Amino acid sequence: MTFNSEGSITSWIKQKYNDKKKPIQILQSFDEGSYRYKTINKFDDNGRLVEEIMFDSNDKIIHKITNKYNELGKLIERLEFDDHDILTATDIYKYDTEGNEIESLSNTLNTSIKQKRIFINDTACMCIVVTQFTNDKFDWNELHKYDRNGNEIEHSDYDLNGLRRYCLLKKYDKWGNIIDELSYFNRNLTSKTKYIYF
Numbered sequence: 001m002t003f004n005s006e007g008s009i010t011s012w013i014k015q016k017y018n019d020k021k022k023p024i025q026i027l028q029s030f031d032e033g034s035y036r037y038k039t040i041n042k043f044d045d046n047g048r049l050v051e052e053i054m055f056d057s058n059d060k061i062i063h064k065i066t067n068k069y070n071e072l073g074k075l076i077e078r079l080e081f082d083d084h085d086i087l088t089a090t091d092i093y094k095y096d097t098e099g100n101e102i103e104s105l106s107n108t109l110n111t112s113i114k115q116k117r118i119f120i121n122d123t124a125c126m127c128i129v130v131t132q133f134t135n136d137k138f139d140w141n142e143l144h145k146y147d148r149n150g151n152e153i154e155h156s157d158y159d160l161n162g163l164r165r166y167c168l169l170k171k172y173d174k175w176g177n178i179i180d181e182l183s184y185f186n187r188n189l190t191s192k193t194k195y196i197y198f
Helices: none
Strands: 009-017 023-029 037-043 049-056 061-069 075-081 087-095 101-108 113-122 127-134 137-146 152-158 164-172 178-185 188-194
Touching: none
Parallel strands: none
Antiparallel strands: 009 023, 023 037, 037 049, 049 061, 061 075, 075 087, 087 101, 101 113, 113 127, 127 137, 137 152, 152 164, 164 178, 178 188
């Protein structure tokens, strides 16, 4: 629950789980009253989300999402439907033989916007480069760097000219808990966060 300065409830979420501790029903509201949104999730025998349906407070469908997976359990297709069960968006994911994502294709049908992301995995440098195109035009590059334990230590965004516009640096303790974050925009420090654990 979330409260305002006067102590009144401003939002709440209730979740119901199956025997595998997966959320099969989620109720959400933005006031003290009854729920505004209800989400029903279906999972396969391996605990993977295969269907998500969102309803309004009158139990009318708002949208539906279905997911398909490959034999390695990787998500390969995500379809979104509107309240009339008409397909509105598609996401297709491709992987290499080791299971690393190498490409994703997103298509928003009612706007004719097509987005493509290409992933380059450099295991030697422990980094991933992500390049996005919209309708075949270059948008931006992302760089993700990781430490030997698989923790992300840097996330940087680059513009059309190859200039870094955003950077997030992270530090971890020996147990893998994040302890420091530094955020930069156009080379200027915008925020500094320290995490303390008890």
